Amino acid sequence: MQRRSTFWTVLLLVAVAAIGSMTLTAADLPTASPESVGMSSARLSRLDAAVQADIAAGRLPGIVVAVARRGKVVYQKAFGVANLATREPMRTDAVARLYSMTKPIASVGLLTLYEQGKFRLTDPLDRYLPQFANVKVYKGADASGNPILAAPSRKPTIQDAFRHTLGLASGLGQSPVDALYRQAGLSMGQLDSLAQEMDKLATVPLLYDPGERWVYGLGHDVQARLIEVFSGVSYGDYLQRTIFGPLAMRDTVFGVPARLRPRFPLVYSSRPDGTLVPDSADAYARYTDHHFGTLSLSGTAPDYLRFGQMLLNGGELDGARILGTKTVDLMRQNHLPPNIPSITPGSTATGWGLGVSVTLNVPALGRLNSVGSYGWSGAATTTFSVDPEEQLTYVILAQLMPNDAALMQRVETLIYQAIID
Numbered sequence: 027m028q029r030r031s032t033f034w035t036v037l038l039l040v041a042v043a044a045i046g047s048m049t050l051t052a053a054d055l056p057t058a059s060p061e062s063v064g065m066s067s068a069r070l071s072r073l074d075a076a077v078q079a080d081i082a083a084g085r086l087p088g089i090v091v092a093v094a095r096r097g098k099v100v101y102q103k104a105f106g107v108a109n110l111a112t113r114e115p116m117r118t119d120a121v122a123r124l125y126s127m128t129k130p131i132a133s134v135g136l137l138t139l140y141e142q143g144k145f146r147l148t149d150p151l152d153r154y155l156p157q158f159a160n161v162k163v164y165k166g167a168d169a170s171g172n173p174i175l176a177a178p179s180r181k182p183t184i185q186d187a188f189r190h191t192l193g194l195a196s197g198l199g200q201s202p203v204d205a206l207y208r209q210a211g212l213s214m215g216q217l218d219s220l221a222q223e224m225d226k227l228a229t230v231p232l233l234y235d236p237g238e239r240w241v242y243g244l245g246h247d248v249q250a251r252l253i254e255v256f257s258g259v260s261y262g263d264y265l266q267r268t269i270f271g272p273l274a275m276r277d278t279v280f281g282v283p284a285r286l287r288p289r290f291p292l293v294y295s296s297r298p299d300g301t302l303v304p305d306s307a308d309a310y311a312r313y314t315d316h317h318f319g320t321l322s323l324s325g326t327a328p329d330y331l332r333f334g335q336m337l338l339n340g341g342e343l344d345g346a347r348i349l350g351t352k353t354v355d356l357m358r359q360n361h362l363p364p365n366i367p368s369i370t371p372g373s374t375a376t377g378w379g380l381g382v383s384v385t386l387n388v389p390a391l392g393r394l395n396s397v398g399s400y401g402w403s404g405a406a407t408t409t410f411s412v413d414p415e416e417q418l419t420y421v422i423l424a425q426l427m428p429n430d431a432a433l434m435q436r437v438e439t440l441i442y443q444a445i446i447d
Contacts, residue, residue, distance in 0.1 A: 054274070054344070055332060058098035064447030070101055073440035081106040086433065087294050087302060088116030089407075089424040092327040093441055094335055096417045101441075102327065108291035110302065119328060121277055121289045122423040123310045125321045125404035129246045131333065132319035133188060133381020135265050136249045136256075137353055144256040147185040147380075151192070154255050155248070157228035158182060163193065164203050164231040173202065175231050182236040187248040188380040189361045190369075193232030194243035203233040212244070218316065220251040220261060240362060240369050240378060249381075250319030262317040272346035273332050278325035281314030290324070293406050295427040305427065321405075327421045330410050334401070334419035338412050358400045358414075360384045393435060394442035409434050416445060 060067045073091065080086040088106030092099065104116040139145070145154065152159040161182070162175035178193065186192035197207035207213070210226050217223045223244070233241060250261045257264045262280055270278050282290055293305040313322035332343060337358075341349030349357075360377030367374050369383065375390035376383050382400040385391060401411035407424040422437050424430070 055094060055328070055335060056098045057102075058096075058100055060095075060100040060444065063095040063098055063100055065095055065100055065444045066446045069444035069446070070440075072443070073101070073437065074103070074105075076436060076440055077105045080433065084300065084302065085296075086424060086426060086430075088120075088291060089422065089437075090116060090118055090120055090122075090327040091420070091422050091437060091441075092118070092331045093418070093420045094331055095445075097335065097339070099331070102331075110292075110294070110304070116291060117289070119277065119289065119326050120291050120423065121279070121286050121324050121326055122291065122408055122425055123282075123293060123404070123406050124323045124325055124330075124408055125406055127325075127330065127402060127404040127408055127410060128319060128321050128323040130381045130402050130410075131265065131269060131323060132246045132249050132253070132261075133357070134333075134337075134348065135253050135261075135268060136188075137349055137357060137380065138268050139253065139256045141350060141353055142256075145184055145252075147183065147188070149184050150181040151184055151187060151248070152181060154184075154252060155224055157224050161193075161228060162231045163235055164233060167202065173206075173231060178232060179235040180237070182232075184252065185361065185380075186236050187245045187252070189378045190240050190242055190245050191237050191363070191366070192243070192245050192248065193234050193236050193238075193241075194227070194245055194248075195233040195241065196243045201233060203231060206230045220247060220254060220318065223247055223318075224251050237363050238365070240366050242369075244320055246319035246381070248319075250317070253319075260317070261319065269333070269348060272348060273336060273343055274346075275325065275329040275332055278323060278329045279314075280317050280322050280324070282308060282311040282324065283314050286324075291425045293425040293427055302426075327423050330421045330423075331419060334410050334412050334421065338414065338417065338419050356380065358382065358384060358398065358412075360386060394439055403429055403431070403434065405429050407433060411438070416442075418442075418445075 087110050088108055090104045093101040102118055104118045106116050108114045108116045163178050165174045165176050182192045195203045195207055197204055197213045210230050212226055253261050253264050294302040336343040336348055340351035341354045357380040361379055362377050369376050369378050375387045377386045382402050385395055385399040396413050396415035399411055399413040403409035407426040407430045410421045412419045420441055422434050
């Protein structure tokens with residue numbers, strides 16, 4: 027009897043050791059049937075048909091869609107191809123260029139330092155980035171075409187950097203300040219370092235007085251530099267140590283590293299006649315060694331689903347706590363001042379939290395999501411969303427330029443229409 031007991035004890039110890047040595051992957055999020063979490067398999071199949079129709083019509087090369095409800099993955103599929111020439115199939119672990127989906131991760135990184143008491147949201151930015159101490163605001167041009175500059179009505183704060191109300195431009199617009207950005211070499215992510223970028227930002231005026239407008243600019247690079255200042259380590263190292271490692275986001279990387287290049291789909295854009303052409307110059311590859319907060323991350327749908335589920339769980343996933351629940355609540359509230367009703371002019375639909383858009387008015391938005399849903403998208407037709415009311419998070423990754431908002435909203439509708447409980 028003792029020999030049999032010893033055998034089972036040894037077997038149990040071997041099993042425990044094997045489990046302990048397993049490498050966690052993004053696929054370790056639990057899976058469930060749609061029906062077990064209040065969704066319909068038959069209705070989700072409508073999503074398959076719609077996406078396949080887009081691919082058959084030549085409007086889309088390939089796409090990955092992942093959906094989790096009540097903490098369980100109910101849908102994770104890849105459609106189409108990663109390369110139209112070779113017909114290589116798209117795969118669920120395809121590594122996509124995330125572009126602006128880098129931004130929410132940058133904000134979560136900075137919020138981990140907020141939780142350590144490193145700063146207050148209302149702190150003036152120049153307390154930590156002295157380059158902004160004497161910044162001026164563009165007020166037009168004189169008769170000779172020279173810029174008219176004035177002191178800002180108030181100092182920009184760290185909260186302004188989170189919510190795109192700091193006064194920064196992007197360098198991509200048509201304003202005189204955008205032109206000055208281009209002259210200074212301030213195109214998004216093209217500099218050598220975040221520190222260099224902050225120095226250059228101090229040489230050009232603000233586009234508007236802080237808090238006066240919402241303008242989608244370089245605020246997340248400011249956040250990324252603040253991470254370096256507060257933590258004493260590089261932005262990339264801090265994210266790896268604080269977010270990617272603890273959350274087992276093993277395929278979330280900067281740029282296009284050689285080890286993962288075979289899993290990167292090509293990025294395509296549409297010609298005027300509707301045909302798709304690949305992006306021949308992979309400018310994103312430079313971000314492998316140049317890390318920015320506005321853009322530069324790449325990742326998989328399963329990885330980003332883990333990030334979304336962490337937020338949905340109130341800052342924790344699989345025993346790894348990234349943020350406290352109150353901090354996540356703060357992040358997902360609308361932080362726009364009363365003079366800015368929405369990030370979309372003439373609408374009341376969408377506010378902005380600490381690094382994410384926030385749904386304020388579902389009828390005005392005309393979509394099936396819920397008030398309080400939050401997330402953000404990327405330039406190459408990628409997006410994620412977290413819906414606390416429905417306990418739902420999803421990730422959509424295509425590689426199509428420019429961002430096809432209509433496509434992503436159709437996919438979102440087909441996800442939500444499958445909710446039956």
